[in-house]
Amino acid sequence: MLLPADAVLASATATSERLGGPGSWLLTLPASAIAGLQVLCRSVLAGIPPTLLGKSEPLTAAVRRMPAGRRYTSLVPTQLRRHLDEEPDALRSFDAILVGGAATDPALLDRARAEGIAVVTTYGMTETAGGCVYDGQPLDGVRVRVTGGGIELAGPTLALGYRLDPAGTETAFAGGWFRTRDAGALDADGRLTVVGRLDDVVISGGVNVAPASVEAALREHPSVVDAVVFGRPDPTWGQRVVAAVVPAAGATPDLPTLRAWVSARLGGPAAPRQLQVVDALPLLHTGKPDRRAVAALTPEV
Structure with a gap:
């Protein structure tokens, strides 16, 4: 630079x-x-x-x-x-x-x-x-x-x-x-x-989904402390929305609940189709979430 x-x-x-x-x-x-x-x-x-x-x-x-x-x-x-x-x-x-x-x-x-x-x-x-x-x-x-x-x-x-x-x-x-x-x-x-x-837009079922919007919606759920959202190839939807979340203390987030939560706020295409629960989000040296590391923690399905 x-x-x-x-x-x-x-x-x-x-x-x-x-x-x-x-x-x-x-x-x-x-x-x-x-x-x-x-x-x-x-x-x-x-x-x-x-x-x-x-x-x-x-x-x-x-x-x-x-x-x-x-x-x-x-x-x-x-x-x-x-x-x-x-x-x-x-x-x-x-x-x-x-x-x-x-x-x-x-x-x-x-x-x-x-x-x-x-x-x-x-x-x-x-x-x-x-x-x-x-x-x-x-x-x-x-x-x-x-x-x-x-x-x-x-x-x-x-x-x-x-x-x-x-x-x-x-x-x-x-x-x-x-x-x-x-x-x-x-x-x-x-x-x-x-x-x-x-360049982060996830196109799921022909609909553009902004990961930042989904992350914000997920963090509003009482069982979620933090979240990272990204796309994965999907044979049916083109791309599926994947969410990695850090649970609130004593909470156990599940996919159906979070799908319904996001769908009610952003519409069905934005709702995650895969969920990974992690103890903490890996961070870059700048303090930002390391999205590549988060994706590596999330298995292909």
Whole structure:
């Protein structure tokens, strides 16, 4: 990735302005991920050394080590859910918590906000120097458009392209715009809603099914804590919807119940036709679910 320093700095500056000014940052993500790198950049810009969350260290303990004043951190949804269950008071001590890297369930956001936690959803990627759309609104200087259902981004936070990959650069970057592989929509006020990946759609019985929507519906069921949804070839349906779920404590999710639950909310084609119950979802180093590993845990049928 050819990501110039100016793009990273533009992102950090716009974030500081959007959040209400500089403050101290808690680093909970690896610096090898753009979200972690941006925490370091924002800290340099603020002139305040970042606080690092130690391995297995309680969030409460890390917060106590942070300087007084405005406090920020950046989490992926899995971290938000865990800390909300275990240490909500620590989350309430932040002036803003950026949540991104993966789709965040509206129910999780509603729960966090109801408990007085200042969560801010972010959308972006390495190609945009991290999150560049906050709570659906682009940062200053960032432009968003939706073309053919796909989200495109432009502005000072944009990368120059892919190193040693002119063909990939030409495909993804054109005319100052970066063509994401995400599907989205803009409302009348210019607020962006991300509805899933263009290349993750499961076509079951001729109907397009967005895995993110099914995952969100499954997480709303009282017997499910987390879920990953993907497609598998099916001789009857073309593709079948497969769900791997983490059960709530003491719960035993079953396929008929979850099929009925999803069908009532999203329609029959979106209902899973195969269910795998797992103790925990394998994660990438960024904290996002490792979808390939989840698929490997789910047997072919």
